[in-house]
Amino acid sequence: MSGRRTITVELGERSYPIVIGSGLLGGAFDLGEYLAGDDCLIVSNDTIAPLYLDKLQADLPGRAVGTISLPDGEEFKTLDTASSILDTLVASGAHRDTTVIALGGGVVGDIAGFAAACYMRGVAFVQVPTTLLAQVDSSVGGKTGVNHPGGKNLIGAFYQPRIVLIDTDTLATLADRELRAGMAEVIKYGAIADAEFFAWLETNMPALLGKDPEALAHAVRRSCEIKAEVVAEDERESGRRAILNFGHTFGHAIERCQGYGEWLHGEAVAAGMVMAAKLSGVEPSELSRLQKLIEAAGLPVAPPRVGAAAMMNAMGMDKKVLGKRLRFVVLESLGAANVTSDYDPSLLDQVLEAAS
């Protein structure tokens, strides 16, 4: 059993803690002081609710708790689903002091957070992420929203939670493929911001995939620390926060070309990181280390064969915008990233050949 650790996301009056530990759900942590009042609505999904809803309720002693369970899956991350949460809030007479609590993965957190941002122009919000991806990425930093048929996350809000409560025990029930997909984001933090952490991941990947509690707790903690630091510096992504998108320009293009749901987001990001590292022109030895770590995590190091032209298109580079330059997150070296539009177009073509 690993010790409890708290990281603060420093955002002035909107600062909040990320509390990470084993056994936090089930009554060991009193969420009371993070609620706006006595009334809560827990938003979860049909997969997670049966596993953890009772345990979360034990952390809410004496509170009036409503629940809504969403269908599980990215395809339900829509304005209609957000609207159904708003309907539930209205129907239950929720008021300014009601707190919305997201219990689940990234989809649940994104939709619930957006509903909390919109209800009465914003009610208190709490994140209880149960997947690795949500614990190290989507639950931290305040990006909430839903998809539009025209693109992912096109509708949303920057809306910070009051606390992110991460019980690492929930990873025990996570499917292996989901664990690996979340690991892509963990590897990303090492690659963009911490060479030492990257090296630690190289050593500990087998333990992580074996769900060693200590190892997972350390990976979640260090990932959250890096994300919290970057978000504190640039909440609304006007600058440095963009480095968190390392591998995501290519990754999103892969998802768009394949149709969503084929590869998991983390799988597409994994291949995207290798592509971005190649575009960066890092030392061959470092590129090789990145590829090997991604492979060790059981993740793809090359894009699916969706076609180089289709990838270009999916990145918004159709023929109408010749001369336009994309912005990519590139590595200076393992542990240091930059955002640039000063890349070599012929190198980009070469990188995209992997998708041909």
Add this chain to the structure above:
Amino acid sequence: MSGRRTITVELGERSYPIVIGSGLLGGAFDLGEYLAGDDCLIVSNDTIAPLYLDKLQADLPGRAVGTISLPDGEEFKTLDTASSILDTLVASGAHRDTTVIALGGGVVGDIAGFAAACYMRGVAFVQVPTTLLAQVDSSVGGKTGVNHPGGKNLIGAFYQPRIVLIDTDTLATLADRELRAGMAEVIKYGAIADAEFFAWLETNMPALLGKDPEALAHAVRRSCEIKAEVVAEDERESGRRAILNFGHTFGHAIERCQGYGEWLHGEAVAAGMVMAAKLSGVEPSELSRLQKLIEAAGLPVAPPRVGAAAMMNAMGMDKKVLGKRLRFVVLESLGAANVTSDYDPSLLDQVLEAAS
């Protein structure tokens, strides 16, 4: 022709100007510097677009301007309508540097602002209000949103515009009833914050209703100054901003009991202000001055006969919450308001008798 005047809403890095004057639309004012980029979407409605769309476009020289015209009316202030704006943004390939411009009254501004807040987690937003109510109230201060079948403005965001551009000439085409309804909010500003302005309104109400441009410009200006000052102090209504709701607790209850669309919002607020003044226990002479000014504006000084119990219910005071206390904005005297829940319940009953 009145001179151009600029009031700044002081909100740190989100500060913005309210520019008020005659003849600002039609090419006399270049909105360029307030846009995020070259692309704009003007959101208007079927009544206002034919009158002012061309003129607004003249203030956007060399810009790529799309337009969407909403059906006119409070009944269209829904999440579905906001969603149709989002669809238009997606379909037109709008990006982070697209600016959403609201041209119309409060309904258009509220919906368009909410869509701007949600699209890609927030794009630039500009308010060009064309009704008195929107010019003195809804366009300033960042409250955006839509109605839910369960209540008004239940879904929304605090989202500030980059500029509020008020061409007072647009009031020339405003229906008399709409002008009077907007005047309720103007009177409100005098009552809650400026005894001198209140006295000025007593003298100048005939000129205002006669649409004297100088008088209207002064009323709009002073109202915006007061609102800007209150909003700067308390953007998210955690305290003092609530005084802007003078007359609104009763007013909203009137609208809810009647069904929306019977009385205009300003008409309900007018009667609500008289009720709130009675609850305040102000000097009879001051109550009388308030009533007379509201009457002079052609507005109701008493609620419709919807029933005292129905009003109580509509204010959320049903039998289940006996002992609960409402919060009302009360007048200390003309020009000074407070928020309190320390009222005399029997006096409240007496005030509500007017609705019996």
